[in-house]
Amino acid sequence: MVTESLRTAPRRMSERIFRPAKQGGITDTRGYTVFRIVNGVLIVALCFLTLYPFLNVVAQAFSSEAYINSGQVNLIPKGFNVTTFGYVMGDPMFWRNYGNTVLYTVVATAIAMVFTTTFAYALSKKHLKGRAFFIGIAVFTMFFNGGLIPNYILINELGFKNTLWAIVIPNAISVFNLLVMKSFFEGFPEDLEEAAAIDGLTTYGILWKIVLPLSKAVIATMVLFYAVSFWNSWFAAFLYMDKAELYPVTVYLRNLLAAASSTESLGAGAMSGDATQVAANVKAVTMLLTVLPIVCLYPFIQKYFVSGVMLGSVKQ
């Protein structure tokens, strides 16, 4: 058993500059130092490649149509203009739909997490009889589904149409997430669970008190995956919702996009100054409005990626 502290005092200056990684301070070879510099440079380049287009979109969202339409907008907004924002955010339906999205996402993620976690945990027990069968029926659904009309009829028959349940229930289990979670649980040290069992915990207790608290990373990951996917989803609402008040904001925004790009002279509301401005940057604005909450949310989730099964780092 290794019990010495991981945080050995840094020996070299380079290690004093950078905090030691959680794997412990080590002596770097020269080759490795070169690698680290190259690594840093590459990652900075990657950041640039991914940030630049995003900033471009942000700039477009705040620019006026003339500059957008002539392709002059780069990283800085030109002809600063928040008309489209005003147009969108001034519509009470937008906020109503936004609230819907938040509600749907929270409820759907909660339900999905409960189903997926319990399912994954049960399936991760290799001694469980019939395990292969249950995994099989899950995997099968990954490939075969009934198609639009049977699903539509089913949801109708269940009376879910135009209710919250039509959105949060039908997609409650993503088999992909299920299998990934199962694999994480399989890797969870059994001896911990056995020790707990010896101490008198039931399966439920082990799951709740031992496994879950120490699996924060994977739980955070799954919450993130589900939340993002529900946040961005519009398909279920398209299928099962009839009333504009019930739409999630993604449907609202997609609709706006379609209207802006439609040159159908009927009902295009004519080309008033506002309409052309909206048409020019509605794509950018809708993207920003959808993305912003998630981007802001992510840092909170990130802290769960640091903790985890810190075996050995916990002292008696």
Next chain:
Amino acid sequence: MTQHMRRSVLLAGAMLAAGALVLSGCDSGSSAADDDKAAADFDFTGKDVGAMEDYGVGDTFQATEPVEFGLFYRDHPNYPYSKDWLFLSELEKNQQVTFDITSAPLNEWDQRKSLVIGAGDAPDIISVTYPGQEVPFVAGGAILPASDFVQYMPNYMDKVKKWHLEADLDQLRQEDGKYYLFPGFREEPRPEYTFAVRSDIWQELGLSLEPATFDEFADDLRAVKKAYPDLYPMTDRWSANGPLEGTLAFVSPNFGTQAGWGFGQGLTWNGDEFVYTGATDEYKELIEFYAGLVEDGLLDPEAVTQDDDQAKQKVASGQALSVGTNNQEIIGYRQTLKDLGTDGDLAMIRVPAGPAGDNFQAGQRLVSGFMLSSKVQESPHFKALLQFLDWLYYSDEGLEFAKWGVEGETYTKDADGKRVLDPGITAMGINAGAPKNLQTDYGFSNGVWMLVHGSSVDLDRSMLPEEALNFVEQMSTKKVLDLPPPAPLSEAEREQVSLYQSALKDHVWQSTAAFILGQRSMDEWDTYVSELEGMNMTQYIDIVNEAQKRYAKANG
């Protein structure tokens, strides 16, 4: 993208499955109408609750008791649905009609419609349906055969007769001789698409805005190129789904063929039989013309594949000096140029004549309309529904109401009878800046309740800006081409044929682009035609010709 779909279905549908050939000698006009009258009279006992006893042309519909109809409503984000609309309250007050609305957003309209009808869940009235879109639903019996019931709609029949729409309606007939859509009528087709050119440059070089022929137009472009060698005289748009789809649609009739959005099923009637459009000499001529434009550096090669944003950017930045346009888009181009402080302006030119004459495409008179679910036959309000729809969508009074609103409240009529919108209300660019909007605040000029901008020439043009009116005037001297004869297919034929059509059209589209760009030399045309033959072109044409003969025999 939805817009492209809509356009292509609109125009495809208009050319759908061939139309009635008004052959001299074949009295198809009256025979079709007779067919409709000959349909067995429907028994309305128990189904005429709320219907008017005496209802005819010129009568204002008013239900004898309050009635409610189910409506599948297309929610357009430019005018989101509001139950407080004046339109709805007037309807309730004067007609005693209210709606039970099932809505779907504009973006998913077609898919949702397809799903809802497919699942058997459709409300009574299914609005905003373009000719051709009703075809998949015919076989399942979900949709009411409109032709059987139009005899109970006096305004409908009146307009069909007044405007000679029998031949157009025959285009919609299915194998059983009936048609299933209640189309929107257009008294006269309204040209909307043409080229927008930089009028300042055209003026500078002394070029005409009404070139007589396409060759002359090409020469004009050459002059522009000479004066501005670093710029593109022309770029184009609407190429997202296929090469120059929008532009070829209005250019091709002048070459005696159909291309782009007008291509439809790819069938050209040569007087005796159908041939495949993509293989005809006229189509070749059109492609040759365009290939010449690219070769001479007059047309931006990227125009064949770029998306609309890129095209707009080239125009706005002055890289390109002309582009395809319609009434709406030119206002946008102009606005951008002005905002950028460019000293330029745009103008719509008259579409020139081509080798096949000075033509305008056929079949533009039937547009977006509505379908009825076949369940309405069981409804006690059936007769009232028919009368109401007849009044709202086909009577002059109803059309005016749906478009303009209430006289004295939303508009007034001046001494000449011309309608003037209330100055506090804006609509379609009129009275820009006014606090209220006719569509958003009052619910008029709504695409769901107003068919085709009003149908009659009078109403259709009543809200147009002057530029659009001038353009329509200019274009009115063009000859409107005739419709081909109908050739409705059976269900099994349609299943097979749709695959042929899809494969053939893909190849035509691909080759059109390749020929225009010079990727493929025009010398290879014959090879291309034989490639089409290898893709079941002959089988396809044979099936269609069979269907045409079959229909002609059964229906005179």
Next chain:
Amino acid sequence: MSVNSNLVVAEAVELRAEVDEAPSPPQRRSRRSRSSRTTWRKALKKDWRLYSLLVLPVVFLVIFRYIPMAGNIIAFRRFRPGGSMFGDEWVGLRYVELFIHDPTFWRAFFNTLILGGLTLVIVFPLPIVLALMFNELRSHSFKRVAQSISYLPHFMSVVIVAGMVLQLTAVRGSINQAIEFFGGDAIPFMQLAQWFPTIYVSSEIWQTVGWGTILYLAALTTIDPQLYEAARIDGASRWRQIWHVTLPGIRPTMIVLLILNIGTFMAVGFEKILLLYNPLLYPTADVISTYLYRVGIISSNFSYATAIGLFESLIGLVLILTANAISRRTVGTSLW
């Protein structure tokens, strides 16, 4: 009785050699060592709690996945919108024959294979590499910021991404400007079919590589830090630590993801291709979903689409079973 998890951890600490092979369990009074002969009754009695956890999800699957699956029967029966949900008449393999004899379908099929395959081979390893690269960053704040930035492309709507790609590849776009700067001729990328796979895969890489690292980063946190200690004590350089500790540590995640991706590789992005392609690119860009979309506009034929869907599903299922079996045989880890 409350149990302190830390105490439990401290009691049970031991070095883990192989992550995927569960160490042989110590004898516990209610466990049998070789349990393959357990009957259902005994299994239920012993593990009823575990089975109880299964109940809700399985019921969910049955109701919301298996019941609608019956609708797939319309691949063999003619479905008419408005008619019965299960189709109106039996037509057997008619639709299957229809698509087998359609050369456009086969072109779309092979394009799907190629694009899917390229995406799998090229795009799959990259998040792993990136995750390892992130892992080697010493500065926590830089690492966090870089990670967050790398996720941004995933959130960009496909409409915008397509627009960007078209802008970049335009004849006067950035890429061609760079080419001309170095003395070459501008290439009309979006008009030459041979470039599409490159463009598509590149945009996929850009959009997914950052997001794809999340799972691996989560997996990295489950690696016992003591293994690194031990390796360091044994004199391993950082490279060898990566090779002998990190990689094996995330191997189960890698394998699971690989198998899943092999199974689903034919689900090539529909909307992105639809926005990017044009008829000149059909020879390499047209995939099954876009083909169905075009055919569907003309015919709205649900039955045909279902028949093709079943064909695709079958292939996917076979692929995942094969991948799983191979994985079990060669590496020891598998999905089940």
